[in-house]
Amino acid sequence: MKTPNPRIKVDGPADFAQLLPFLVGHQPEDCIALHGRIATQSGTGPTMTLSLPDDPATWQATAAAFAAKFTRITHEHGHPDILDIVVFLCRTPRPGQSAEETAEALRPLADYFVDAFTDLGRAPVMSTIALVDNRWWAYECHLPGCCEGEPLPSPDDPTSVAAQLARHGWTPGRRTSEITQEFQPEEPEDAEDLRRALDNEGAAWAQYCANPSDDDTFLQGTHALVETAIRDFGAGANELAHDITARLIHGLNDEWARDHGLEHIEDDELPHARRLWAFLARRAIPPYEVAAVPALTLLAAVAWRQDDIPTARYALKRALTLDPDDDFADALHEAINHEVDATSLLPIARKAKAERHARAEQKGRA
Incomplete structure (x- = not known):
């Protein structure tokens, strides 16, 4: 303070x-x-x-x-x-x-x-x-x-x-109210179309969780969509198609995919990464609010890096209200409360990126 x-x-x-x-x-x-x-x-x-x-x-x-x-x-x-x-x-x-x-x-x-x-x-x-x-x-x-x-x-x-x-x-x-408006669930005009997309991708996500594939096809697809969405938002996009939105909302609930999202906290990526995570959090409409926890946590990480502590705190508060057992959100919350330097996230993100590339190379050699 x-x-x-x-x-x-x-x-x-x-x-x-x-x-x-x-x-x-x-x-x-x-x-x-x-x-x-x-x-x-x-x-x-x-x-x-x-x-x-x-x-x-x-x-x-x-x-x-x-x-x-x-x-x-x-x-x-x-x-x-x-x-x-x-x-x-x-x-x-x-x-x-x-x-x-x-x-x-x-x-x-x-x-x-x-x-x-x-x-x-x-x-x-x-x-x-x-x-x-x-x-x-x-x-x-x-x-x-x-x-x-x-x-x-x-x-x-x-x-x-x-x-x-x-x-x-x-x-x-x-x-x-102005702070929380950035990430509170917000139904678009065609909310039923979005809800159907969330239903469909939710079923695919549940199937993946029940029978995770050794070839990580689902996870790699989420990685590719994150990369594309980051580029699109960096180019000025403000929203995504419903099927892509739903896939990202559910897919980020994979720990590896969320860690990949954390990679986008370098200085030049912060503004458009923030808009993407906030957009995904807003599109996690009922009954899929809990699926927004990874997006909310990534938004908090970006806001913290931007020295916007109030937004980081409120995003984490919502994440932990939705899922009190989310370890990543809890760890970020504790770090902010203890006034840890936000740049401490950078080596964590870079390590996650290196591990992801090493994992992909290992899969490629298999």
Whole structure:
């Protein structure tokens, strides 16, 4: 996580409410964010986010688990000097619900986090802030009418924290919904034709899994399609024929094929590889959402290489929601959380490419 310029003073809930997008690199929606203040001039430290569960019955357990995870990970990352915690609760009002009603509904969750950090006995909660409909509430303030639904300062206000950060080159990033739109399932106009193609290729994939051929015909076909699709997207293509799309969506679920996809993270291939993996993820429409996991993971790898951490995180979050046992997605997620350099993917990808070529040569000599 990057720390905003220390010359900008951040003091009180109004300032922290403006600061959150700059801390996490995007404008969060329907999420929980925990921020640790440390003993530096800026006071800004580590920040972690988690989707805000819809069901209030799960909130107490969520608060306990997330507070424990934040405490553990920040300690592992060398932040034992956290002074206190700021809890952010971000939510879009549901249909028929006002911003005031939304903020009031979140109050128990704020209390759960105060209790959770108290039970942990380390850093206490300094402030619990609700961000709803571009307004903020501070739950620890009990003065009538104070800190209740205050509008966030306009970015045009030169004295605002947001304006000061903007002058130093910081941007609040995109909204969560804009980030996830890149890879969420999206049915084309001829969705039934796409679904039939997914059915047909899904049957072929199932047959291959049941009786994998020694000559790797299916796998080699997927490799060839990946190469062609990468070239086509590099030449400006934005979509593929349904049968090719379906073949790639299913075929990338082979570990060797997915590793071949990872090869395309060299600098000159990143933009069109990203568009291809995002396209395939969007075309994994119901009931084939789980088949998108390899494409989502490859998209995350590319986004990470491009230093677009919010997209990488959200793509991996969706991948792990669809398949919690996917080892590759989990490994990428851990690497990003531990702030590993994304260029560490390059030797892995180059090794996979070398192994693939060696395997092909061995098959050719057989």
